[in-house]
């Protein structure tokens with residue numbers, strides 16, 4: 067989703083991170099700590115050292131940590147639900163029929179192998195039949211309805227200047243590799259990734275029946291076209307500024323900006339409601355690519371569009387396609403083995419029927435007590451952020467007043483939606499995996515497109531209930547916590563609240579702070595892109611934000627590759643602000659509840675020490691080097707080590723808690739503070 071500002075990872079690659087291990091009982095102690103390490107030298111090492119010594123990344127993972135263990139547990143719960151629902155019998159209700167039959171058709175590997183490419187043939191034929199470029203654009207519209215997004219992205223989203231209204235957006239897109247850098251940069255790792263892409267495309271076209279020569283030519287065509295799309299694309303750092311994505315114009319104007327895109331024909335096939343204005347997120351992309359649409363031969367574009375359809379379907383076709391697809395993923399992420407099929411299938415059902423599966427998931431896992439405790443914590447964190455804003459030395463009263471209005475307007479959603487999505491019109495047929503997938507995609511595309519010109523539905527959720535993640539959305543001005551994350555190590559009913567304020571408390575603070583980071587601060591309480599800052603306060607903010615950007619730009623992610631401090635600025639700002647206000651909230655909690663367990667010293671640790679340990683253990687993680695490298699290009703979040711060390715070295719509260727002295731690594735010489 068375009069607006070999500072999430073805690074953990076963005077939707078890179080649609081691959082969730084699951085492992086083959088059975089779900090382990092969550093650890094209810096701070097046993098990740100390495101007492102031999104010095105907390106003032108490297109607090110991440112101190113809080114995660116024991117775990118780091120023994121943890122291994124399972125072969126079917128590219129990253130491993132507390133998040134992933136929790137994912138695994140949720141996955142196992144969903145597997146049980148789906149196995150039960152897929153046991154076909156007459157008494158199943160509509161939800162069990164849909165989730166059960168989708169899962170069962172996915173688990174039926176034998177049928178997928180027998181059918182091979184056959185289920186995709188009608189769609190491939192449709193592309194092949196296009197006799198001119200406008201007809202090809204119509205084929206692209208059809209492909210975008212049933213799955214991938216070749217050439218560009220088309221979606222609906224709130225109007226940047228009137229968040230209550232949903233409008234159409236067209237945006238850059240159409241790449242197979244994770245980012246434009248992969249096509250443009252000269253460095254050997256990027257060149258290697260391009261070579262892997264060429265091999266992968268060649269292999270898939272060969273499997274689809276082309277001669278080896280034709281398949282190799284097709285791969286060169288795909289790389290050439292995607293390179294021109296990449297060159298016309300805005301980089302991720304520039305895209306962080308919403309002003310760079312704000313180009314609302316009349317529909318006619320957009321059509322004549324890029325005449326060879328035949329946008330009117332595209333919208334007709336896509337089945338949009340009537341509309342007269344849209345946001346062309348990056349007009350330069352459409353201008354530049356328009357000349358490529360015109361100059362490249364029709365056959366080259368047909369090859370490119372067919373490729374995107376094949377690539378997106380490959381994981382659900384016969385084994386040779388599945389393997390080719392996985393090998394590409396392996397090259398990019400280092401993941402050694404493909405996930406067992408049941409994990410891929412649970413993920414598929416969560417993707418297509420997330421709020422049907424999610425209903426069953428919350429019935430099993432989420433109690434009213436969890437929601438009450440969360441509401442209390444959110445309330446405590448909001449009070450602390452309010453206090454924090456009021457005490458900021460660098461902000462004038464005028465802007466503080468506006469900030470308070472925005473903070474008061476933030477809504478929260480906890481656990482699962484009040485209104486479940488209605489899937490009754492989506493047909494799921496046992497034994498028809500690809501048909502189900504294409505129908506589920508089309509169902510969702512049409513649902514999104516139908517929103518154009520309508521008021522924003524503020525009840526809607528952008529993550530499914532079992533998701534281990536959380537988000538802040540600027541146009542909704544809301545923080546959202548799916549049931550999936552409200553478990554250890556984030557929220558541990560068996561631990562005292564000092565630890566929980568360091569876990570889920572920091573997560574809540576993180577999401578709240580997103581409303582006031584480099585992007586969020588540009589939106590007003592109603593979710594509109596509007597500057598509510600005095601010019602002077604805006605400058606003061608930028609000064610402090612660039613301190614954070616510089617600090618994180620010096621951290622090494624892998625080998626000699628440093629983080630992009632500007633790309634990760636919003637997340638780092640949220641991590642720093644989140645930790646500070648969560649600690650404030652804990653202090654208030656303790657002074658209000660002096661006899662609570664959280665106020666005691668336990669196992670030799672003071673409440674504030676346990677807060678920091680609870681914070682550290684959330685981020686214990688290992689990444690494969692390939693994956694770590696990829697995330698530097700695409701992930702706005704810093705690696706776990708810096709989500710801990712980067713934050714605590716800016717906090718005098720931390721240094722006091724652990725008795726750190728100036729000159730020690732966890733005492734930054736120029737500590738940064740925004741919030």
Ligand SMILES: [Zn+2]
Pocket residue numbers: 071072073074576577580637640
């Ligand atoms: Zn975040």
